[in-house]
Amino acid sequence: MTLNNVDLNLFVVxxxxxxxxxxxxxxxxxxxTQPAVSNALARLRATFDDPLFVRTGRTMSPTPAAQNAxxxxxxxxxxxxxxxxxxxRFDPQTSQRTFHICQxxxxxxxxxxxxxxxxxxxxxxxxxxxxxxxxxxxPVELASGQVDFVVDTLLPHRGDLNGxxxxxxxxxxxxxxxxxxxxxxLTLERYLALDHILVSGRRRGRGLVDIALGRLGKQSxxxxxxxxxxxxxxxxxxxxxxxxxxxxxxxxxxxxIKELPFEPITLDxxxxxxxxxxxxxxxxxxxNQILAAGRRQRQSKLRRAQVGS
DNA sequence: GCTTAGGGCAGTAAGGGGTG
DNA sequence: CACCCCTTACTGCCCTAAGC
Numbered sequence: 259m260t261l262n263n264v265d266l267n268l269f270v271v272x273x274x275x276x277x278x279x280x281x282x283x284x285x286x287x288x289x290x291t292q293p294a295v296s297n298a299l300a301r302l303r304a305t306f307d308d309p310l311f312v313r314t315g316r317t318m319s320p321t322p323a324a325q326n327a328x329x330x331x332x333x334x335x336x337x338x339x340x341x342x343x344x345x346x347r348f349d350p351q352t353s354q355r356t357f358h359i360c361q362x363x364x365x366x367x368x369x370x371x372x373x374x375x376x377x378x379x380x381x382x383x384x385x386x387x388x389x390x391x392x393x394x395x396x397p398v399e400l401a402s403g404q405v406d407f408v409v410d411t412l413l414p415h416r417g418d419l420n421g422x423x424x425x426x427x428x429x430x431x432x433x434x435x436x437x438x439x440x441x442x443x444l445t446l447e448r449y450l451a452l453d454h455i456l457v458s459g460r461r462r463g464r465g466l467v468d469i470a471l472g473r474l475g476k477q478s479x480x481x482x483x484x485x486x487x488x489x490x491x492x493x494x495x496x497x498x499x500x501x502x503x504x505x506x507x508x509x510x511x512x513x514x515i516k517e518l519p520f521e522p523i524t525l526d527x528x529x530x531x532x533x534x535x536x537x538x539x540x541x542x543x544x545x546n547q548i549l550a551a552g553r554r555q556r557q558s559k560l561r562r563a564q565v566g567s
Numbered sequence: 568g569c570t571t572a573g574g575g576c577a578g579t580a581a582g583g584g585g586t587g
Numbered sequence: 588c589a590c591c592c593c594t595t596a597c598t599g600c601c602c603t604a605a606g607c
Contacts, residue, residue: 280592281592281593282591282592282593290577290578291577291578291579292592292593293577293578293579293580293593293594293595294576294577294578295593296592296593296594296595297576297577297594297595298576298577299593299594300594300595301576313584313585313592313593314585316585316586316587316591316592318592318593568607569606569607570605570606570607571604571605571606571607572603572604572605572606573602573603573604573605574601574602574603574604575600575601575602575603576599576600576601576602577598577599577600577601578597578598578599578600579596579597579598579599580595580596580597580598581594581595581596581597582593582594582595582596583592583593583594583595584591584592584593584594585590585591585592585593586589586590586591586592587588587589587590587591
């Protein structure tokens with residue numbers, strides 16, 4: 259028996275006849291005429307190559323083959339009905355869905371604690387898997403469904419992706435507590451004299467800070483290059499080196515924060531998703547959760563203190 | 568895009584078997 | 588034997604594919 263040649267409605271008829279043990283009552287339940295049920299039963303008999311139900315007095319008794327089939331059929335129908343009921347709905351309280359998010363460590367460090375804290379309350383069954391951002395492959399991964407969301411400053415423009423800003427951050431200079439410059443004004447000369455850490459996922463090329471300094475005809479003294487911010491902060495806290503990092507991230511460490519002594523570098527974090535997920539209730543719900551975490555991030559920044567110069 | 572032919576399914580009507 | 592109820596034959600409707 260191949261399923262593509264079988265009308266799956268026949269299994270609903272099978273289940274109803276089994277429950278009612280009577281074709282006339284089954285027809286009333288199914289809201290079709292009795293001969294229609296009889297014809298459906300004839301097709302079921304041809305499909306299963308078994309009488310399935312035989313008349314014993316005034317009832318239709320199931321054959322051993324029907325007895326064997328009814329369990330799996332009823333289980334399959336239950337699953338189908340549950341799927342139909344769930345279609346187009348998303349209940350965060352009961353969902354077991356896993357969301358895959360590609361992002362850099364900076365946005366993960368800023369967004370995830372707040373996002374996950376909120377999810378543990380509103381959606382305890384939901385899982386979040388964060389993946390390292392590969393900007394070149396991110397659009398393809400979104401299109402294939404391997405990844406649900408990408409958080410990045412800028413993705414190559416594609417018509418099949420949608421994006422909305424989450425929060426805007428700006429770069430600041432980070433020093434350890436007790437650093438010789440901790441209580442001094444950070445001038446451009448003093449900044450250029452520091453040993454710097456460059457955080458970049460790329461193996462070569464200038465960072466945002468050196469691009470800005472380049473416009474002034476200057477260059478920082480970069481002595482360490484790392485792919486993530488977390489090791490950079492730990493090195494800063496143990497040495498007299500400095501790192502230029504997003505303010506919202508710097509605030510999470512016990513460090514001295516100074517405004518950069520040149521043109522401000524802003525960073526617009528954007529949430530990207532594929533257009534095919536536009537109307538997916540689960541995707542809509544998660545987008546709102548991420549955007550809400552971004553809003554809370556902005557509000558907490560406004561509430562907190564000024565940065566030194 | 569329209570027409571037509573064919574297949575599948577449900578409905579009606581009639582027939583027939585089983586039961587009380 | 589009357590009644591219940593299943594099966595069968597026939598009909599009409601709908602959908603799909605092929606041809607133009």
